[in-house]
Amino acid sequence: MTDPITIVVNGEERSVAPESSLLDLLGVLELDPRAVVVELNREIVRRPALGDTALSSGDRIELVHFVGGG
Amino acid sequence: MPDQPLVIGGREFRSRLMVGTGKYADNETMVRAIEASGAEVVTVAVRRVDLDRTKEEGMLHHLDPKKVFLLANTAGCYTADEAIRYARLAREAGFNEFIKLEVIGDEETLLPDVDGLLRATRVLVDEGFTVMAYTNEDLITALRLEDAGCAAIMPLASPIGSGLGLINPYTVRTIKRRLSQPVIVDAGVGTASDACLTMEQGVDGILMNTAIAAAEHPVAMASAMRHAVEAGRLAYLAGRMPRREIAVPSSPTTGMLD
Numbered sequence: 001m002t003d004p005i006t007i008v009v010n011g012e013e014r015s016v017a018p019e020s021s022l023l024d025l026l027g028v029l030e031l032d033p034r035a036v037v038v039e040l041n042r043e044i045v046r047r048p049a050l051g052d053t054a055l056s057s058g059d060r061i062e063l064v065h066f067v068g069g070g
Numbered sequence: 071m072p073d074q075p076l077v078i079g080g081r082e083f084r085s086r087l088m089v090g091t092g093k094y095a096d097n098e099t100m101v102r103a104i105e106a107s108g109a110e111v112v113t114v115a116v117r118r119v120d121l122d123r124t125k126e127e128g129m130l131h132h133l134d135p136k137k138v139f140l141l142a143n144t145a146g147c148y149t150a151d152e153a154i155r156y157a158r159l160a161r162e163a164g165f166n167e168f169i170k171l172e173v174i175g176d177e178e179t180l181l182p183d184v185d186g187l188l189r190a191t192r193v194l195v196d197e198g199f200t201v202m203a204y205t206n207e208d209l210i211t212a213l214r215l216e217d218a219g220c221a222a223i224m225p226l227a228s229p230i231g232s233g234l235g236l237i238n239p240y241t242v243r244t245i246k247r248r249l250s251q252p253v254i255v256d257a258g259v260g261t262a263s264d265a266c267l268t269m270e271q272g273v274d275g276i277l278m279n280t281a282i283a284a285a286e287h288p289v290a291m292a293s294a295m296r297h298a299v300e301a302g303r304l305a306y307l308a309g310r311m312p313r314r315e316i317a318v319p320s321s322p323t324t325g326m327l328d
Contacts, residue, residue: 001148029121031121035128036119037162044162062118064159065128068100069115069145070090
């Protein structure tokens with residue numbers, strides 16, 4: 001078993017298991033992939049690619065959705 | 071009196087009133103207010119998911135995208151690059167190609183940075199977005215935005231959230247007269263008379279948020295706004311009487327008693 005890796009999600013550091021994908025991360029955070037848009041190091045990752053995109057140490061992830069606004 | 075439908079970016083809309091979803095005391099009031107407004111276009115903002123409260127659902131938990139047309143904004147963006155980033159994220163949510171583009175230039179007045187707005191418009195139009203640009207009431211900027219490919223130009227009535235009403239009817243009227251694309255007044259109306267007066271200038275529609283959300287009774291105000299927008303539109307189409315600075319009697323001046 002290798003050590004967990006550290007990533008930054010919405011500005012906060014988090015540890016995830018090595019070889020986790022973005023889809024795994026959403027699972028850990030209990031987020032529905034259809035309800036969020038994912039940006040990895042400033043590049044949007046489309047939904048079908050979430051499961052194939054592996055996380056690396058130091059990755060910066062933004063998870064966004066729609067909120068109230070004018 | 072027959073009216074043309076409002077068409078933006080090739081899409082036809084029933085209502086000339088568009089509403090925001092911010093600042094409501096609770097979501098139930100927001101949903102009822104949107105219903106009462108009769109609006110079809112409803113704006114939303116793009117923000118980080120709150121990871122500590124993942125059970126707190128986003129807007130899609132409350133709004134049915136089959137019933138309303140979700141118009142994402144780039145509110146809170148102060149540079150063209152930032153606005154472009156938010157627009158791309160909004161489009162990735164998968165509802166439509168429309169973006170209400172805001173590039174803010176000043177924190178106190180929330181007035182637009184027109185240079186950034188033009189730059190962001192060009193990039194986004196190139197990427198296939200249908201851009202509706204929030205701008206000030208400057209004709210030259212409006213003309214440039216239209217040239218850059220905006221599908222609608224959105225001059226303000228007065229600053230965002232101010233409720234000061236239509237400060238300069240002349241400039242808004244001029245923009246409407248000179249542009250071919252729809253002109254939707256965005257921001258500044260405070261109450262129904264402001265909305266009515268704005269529509270009487272001949273603009274194609276109004277987008278508002280705070281005037282409804284911050285009213286004492288948002289659902290009632292939403293209904294008032296619906297009527298005001300319809301009344302203002304109808305009055306514009308009807309063509310008002312000329313103004314005169316002397317009185318002209320409405321009753322016959324003949325047939326009076328000796």
